[in-house]
Amino acid sequence: DVKVTQSSRYLVKRTGEKVFLECVQDMDHENMFWYRQDPGLGLRLIYFSYDVKMKEKGDIPEGYSVSREKKERFSLILESASTNQTSMYLCASRPPGPNEQYFGPGTRLTVT
Amino acid sequence: TQLLEQSPQFLSIQEGENLTVYCNSSSVFSSLQWYRQEPGEGPVLLVTVVTGGEVKKLKRLTFQFGDARKDSSLHITAAQPGDTGLYLCAATRLTSGGSYIPTFGRGTSLIVHP
Numbered sequence: 071d072v073k074v075t076q077s078s079r080y081l082v083k084r085t086g087e088k089v090f091l092e093c094v095q096d097m098d099h100e101n102m103f104w105y106r107q108d109p110g111l112g113l114r115l116i117y118f119s120y121d122v123k124m125k126e127k128g129d130i131p132e133g134y135s136v137s138r139e140k141k142e143r144f145s146l147i148l149e150s151a152s153t154n155q156t157s158m159y160l161c162a163s164r165p166p167g168p169n170e171q172y173f174g175p176g177t178r179l180t181v182t
Numbered sequence: 183t184q185l186l187e188q189s190p191q192f193l194s195i196q197e198g199e200n201l202t203v204y205c206n207s208s209s210v211f212s213s214l215q216w217y218r219q220e221p222g223e224g225p226v227l228l229v230t231v232v233t234g235g236e237v238k239k240l241k242r243l244t245f246q247f248g249d250a251r252k253d254s255s256l257h258i259t260a261a262q263p264g265d266t267g268l269y270l271c272a273a274t275r276l277t278s279g280g281s282y283i284p285t286f287g288r289g290t291s292l293i294v295h296p
Binding site: 074079101103110111112113115118120126128160162164167168169170171172173174175176178 | 191212213215222223224225226227230270272274276279281282283284285286287288289
């Protein structure tokens with residue numbers, strides 16, 4: 071069974087804190103993605119990575135950065151969390167090409 | 183502008199009713215996926231459609247890809263409470279840099295009442 075895991079299901083942080091969200095996949099997929107999901111807005115792509123140490127901006131990268139030091143791990147970093155970053159964060163992985171993605175269970179982040 | 187337009191956004195029906203969810207675009211796609219997401223979980227793939235005009239069935243769910251590969255529909259027959267969830271269509275666009283970027287519709291939230 072394929073598996074994508076995320077480090078936390080729920081997280082509460084204060085404004086200005088640095089936040090790390092981690093994602094690990096065990097499928098040896100090259101591509102990994104970070105989304106945020108908000109009611110009425112659907113899934114919006116923040117960043118993606120198609121190889122170790124490679125990253126590309128998605129549709130809403132502002133306020134976020136990412137790190138991919140190992141193939142199986144893709145981290146999302148909020149350098150200085152703000153209340154408008156309160157959201158559900160979903161990680162996904164995918165083999166090369168326009169194929170289906172496999173999602174983690176999500177991290178619900180609240181910034182107070 | 184949303185690349186994939188899903189409708190309706192919300193659907194609340196009684197058990198046993200039929201329903202159809204639509205996913206439309208002005209772009210042509212090589213493939214399109216449908217996902218289902220339950221509260222507090224990540225989306226799970228239901229089906230991928232690839233060929234224009236293709237119809238795929240998954241028990242009581244019927245998926246169709248438009249002839250021009252710009253739109254798709256999901257039809258549920260005799261809905262059950264277990265069908266409750268958020269249904270998402272997704273497709274992939276190719277960037278000028280040669281990367282395949284996934285894009286999602288905003289989703290259809292379905293509630294099936296017993």
